[in-house]
Ligand code: ADP
């Protein structure tokens with residue numbers, strides 16, 4: 001096994017005590033410090049074994065009895081470990097380009113800021129083939145291109161009736177080469193048509209090292225920008241070539257995407273140049289890709305997200321790394337894509353919680369993106385209708401440039417009217433207020449679409465015994481099992497546990513067990529009963545599980561084959577439904593009084609987003625929100641579409657309570673099969689914390705709302721400081737000590753810096 005060389009690590013101090021070292025000068029060898037995917041926060045020393053190796057290269061090394069692939073992060077001429085204990089690398093993957101210094105720096109920073117083991121941080125950012133202990137496959141893909149003869153002959157030399165041959169010629173003439181799938185996109189009969197061209201040697205087949213992701217077409221020109229859009233574009237364009245964070249605050253439909261596209265265009269005028277566009281959700285990439293593609297058909301664009309297969313992801317990564325892909329669109333993991341000619345970053349829906357990774361290294365892709373922009377000396381544009389209060393605060397105090405789009409871009413598209421409707425228990429029928437039902441009826445009569453938003457899937461959140469009030473619990477989590485009537489099952493939405501619906505109460509034997517509360521399936525069933533003639537579509541995680549299901553559903557909506565959409569927040573984001581004029585929101589009240597101080601911020605963003613689905617085109621929209629608390633300040637601001645007012649009230653509350661963005665937090669979480677070791681670990685961690693001088697507040701361990709998850713008892717402790725720097729300084733020291741606690745080995749623990757949920 002290799003040896004740790006992180007001088008700060010207490011583990012190493014232990015090691016030193018047991019195995020006194022002499023500093024040996026290994027003048028014949030180069031020592032490589034290698035990042036490996038193991039849970040120790042350190043690099044490991046190997047010697048180069050006579051290979052020539054560069055920093056950033058992947059190497060195969062022996063580690064215990066295993067062989068692991070790692071990344072060389074440093075080269076030096078000495079090691080603190082005795083020469084005879086340092087092993088040589090087994091193989092250097094010379095066929096792969098080394099990772100760039102730029103990306104290694106970002107990853108090192110991220111690992112240190114989020115206190116993640118360096119090797120895990122680096123390795124987990126790579127596409128799977130670059131984690132495997134073998135060289136990444138070199139894909140040989142076949143493509144076609146015009147020969148010099150073919151090009152010289154010209155399209156007119158082809159017979160008029162050979163329509164498809166002519167089409168292929170035109171497509172090939174606009175690209176270096178096109179792969180089979182690009183030709184297939186032109187016509188299913190392409191193979192037959194390309195044959196005579198190959199026979200005449202007008203076209204030849206070639207091995208492509210990279211894919212041409214597109215068949216070129218004519219660009220569609222964009223609209224003339226309105227003055228606010230133009231101002232935003234000009235302001236950011238003026239920052240090209242230097243670091244600047246800009247926050248684009250614009251309601252849904254105000255033309256933010258149009259601003260992004262104009263800026264992309266400006267940035268890509270330079271050559272070489274690349275732009276990175278981050279989106280919160282995989283489902284949003286195809287839409288955006290489509291819009292970008294029709295605007296920039298000649299730009300090579302790739303997407304990166306976790307649902308692509310390994311080969312695809314590696315290929316797209318390589319296209320970005322080699323600078324050949326000029327536009328990269330991706331979800332949070334794409335923030336670590338090497339892009340040598342990066343000129344601009346756009347983060348769409350910057351407030352979205354999906355930018356935060358929830359396991360492994362718990363990074364915020366938005367924050368890493370800002371860091372990247374700073375390092376690369378380029379502008380970054382954060383866009384949102386409801387910016388995070390952190391970003392909003394930064395804009396208010398002038399750290400970020402604030403750009404505002406105040407109205408909808410299409411002049412005739414008015415903002416929807418937002419109303420609250422009373423929802424006290426006695427007023428509802430099957431969870432619906434009469435007003436909402438009447439509004440639905442009107443839309444059906446007019447042939448317009450409606451959307452009902454309820455952020456809970458399944459049929460009902462609770463199965464309740466009518467006699468003894470027993471409710472079906474998950475045995476592994478402190479949560480109720482959700483009734484999924486269609487599959488006749490009870491499911492835990494936290495751990496995935498499933499069981500059959502019992503025929504009688506296990507406690508008292510009563511057979512009358514009642515699904516209680518509303519989920520998407522029940523709403524769908526109720527509507528089907530009340531409006532038998534309506535075409536209803538449910539969109540939630542259950543109904544969209546199949547690959548491509550979401551895209552199919554969206555095209556049904558656009559094709560006018562749906563009258564009522566029932567869905568969770570999946571529907572709230574990004575989708576544009578021109579014929580949708582009513583949005584009904586069924587159940588928000590639980591979020592209004594949540595213990596989580598960010599719940600109101602999230603609810604406001606979510607409601608603004610769903611509201612934004614209504615009346616996007618010429619038809620005015622209406623939003624009806626059922627609530628028992630219509631006077632809540634959140635609704636007051638929402639009705640007036642006034643994010644600024646809402647943000648001001650929230651920030652004031654946060655300031656008085658000393659909460660983020662007025663302080664900086666980290667949470668140490670621990671879990672184990674029994675609570676005792678969890679408590680012991682956290683108690684010891686608290687005691688350690690008190691021995692470290694620093695301006696931080698360390699709170700006592702508490703149980704989170706979900707006390708038990710997947711059979712593990714959980715607890716956590718919060719650390720808070722007035723500055724990022726103070727927090728980091730404390731965490732550096734504290735984590736080094738916490739790692740060495742004997743009790744740390746008995747629990748699963750993790751640190752979450754800048755947590756979004758506490
Ligand atoms: P956002 O990203 O803020 O939701 P979009 O950029 O998608 O907004 O714009 C909403 C709609 O308005 C789109 O159909 C877009 O084509 C159109 N649009 C945007 N800017 C303009 C403009 N300056 N003139 C006319 N239409 C525009």
Ligand code: ZN
Nearest residue numbers: 465468505508
């Ligand atoms: Zn009972």
Ligand code: ZN
Nearest residue numbers: 474477492495
């Ligand atoms: Zn569970």
